[in-house]
Amino acid sequence: MKRGLLVCLVCVALTFPAAGEAVEIAASHPFEPLSALEMKTAFEIVKARFTSDPNLPDKLRFPILVLSEPPKQTVLAWKTGDAFPRVAHVEILHNESNRTWVALVDLRQSKLVSLEQMPAGTQPALTDSENIEADAIIRAYRPWQDAMRARGVNPDFAFLDIWAPGDAPLPDDVAAKLPYGQNTRLLRYLTFDRGAKLEAFDPLAPQNPYGRPVEGVVVTVDMNAGAVVHMTDTVMHPISTESGNAPATVAPRPLSSEQPQGSDIDRQGHLVRWHNWQFYVALHPREGLVLYDVRFADRGTLRPIAYRMALSEIYVYYGLGEANWAWRGALDVGEYNAGTLAQALKVNEDVPENAQLLDAVFFSDIGPDGENETGTRDLPATVALYERDGGILWSRTDPSNYDRDTRYGRELVVTWNCWIGNYIYGFDWIFKLDGSIEIRVLLTGNTLNRGTNAETEASAPKVGIDTKGVLVAAPNHQHFLNFRLDLDVDGPVNHFTEMEVAHLPGTGFKNSFATTMQHIEQEGFRDTNPSRCAIGTWKAAVKTHSVSRRAMRLSRAAWRSPIRRPVSRGSSVLPLLSISCG
């Protein structure tokens, strides 16, 4: 499926009159997420535009509705109390005609600023409402029912797992029959066996379906026509009947996280101050947690550190070369809107008892209707902030008398996690007293499993055997996580320098090594060699080779920068996708 950048194809309208009264805007900061009322207004204005034009369709879906963040220069010039723009970004999908639009709605003026139709083949993220429809379409599809029964699975007990279609095209003969050919909006579905109706489950013994893969059946649904267009029906393997539940083997005695004198977190809405740190935090429906305007107080100056930092994409692809698997390459942020899958955080399960919990409000992809007046949904407790011990922050020992001089560390963790199919991803942004920020990613849940009939498989590092001798394999795959860090260390005029380490031959000794610094001129893709220990450093400096006093001053400031190692020094791996695969 073609997934180009969202480039303007047709500018349908530049302005449109208000659909109603001006919306009441309570936001006090340019990055404040849209309120339910603002989203309702944006929905109404977009819907009114479509209703009023006979050339535009109804039955719309809204894959995303989110604040269109003001231009960076506007935000940098903004001061508390100043006016700021309030614009909603709305993506609109019409399945039947396979068209997608992007609308911008000025909420301060209650008017449509622009409505742009995207190039043919552009597909927005998949939606909950499509999943509900596709699930019903597959359950009514006789060949799928037969394929389940042939494998000993009661179709009523099956769980259908939604996937974006990946980049494997439809067979040519199938695509040739479709009005939109290879541009058709597709969903692909895997099947897992719950083993019982959902209502029949014992809540104390949940039966997660991901341990019971039904191998050999992948259903492809055309979401333009609302019909199954393709189904694999290949291998048949026994299906595990186990719940996959593992009793906890360790029951530690209680560990308390009390702060009897109160917390050092000073939070006013989304604005957080903690020791020398200050930032603005919000949950974005696509990227999840976003940290804005991160600053660090340093000897009386609140130094800018980062304009915006967030997860940008998670790419997970599978290395099993057969028809049921070769298409599986998930882009968890762009295809699934990872932020909308944020989970409510539970105290003593996700976060400690001293955590402060923040709520979010997101859109419903069908917009307002009789049951949901604003077309929004609440996501309570989806971001947490908490303090924890940080171990040794700094320490030294006087060699003459062994006196120790030590500072005990403290950390601020800002966290969220999301549920994406079989996986749970958790993201901790950890602020430290020494001026560093660490990003820690948690990956848990189930591997994406397959049924198999062989105890060893080249495609799977481990094949499990359940108590009844049924084999379940977890095929080889890789997870790549990308973060977009717009760092403004001491201002927006930054550059990024990458350091590599290499052996120095010819010195007469074998211990010599040296570092080389490479200036990265622009944002984009980089091929690096992890074995050479690439370490990135952001510097605040003017882009000049002359040693001006200003450059010297900025350069020195950079070396005192709170962020010295923005690129992790941890282990990294090279992608294993063959170059010959294109």
Ligand SMILES: [Cu+2]
């Ligand atoms: Cu994995």
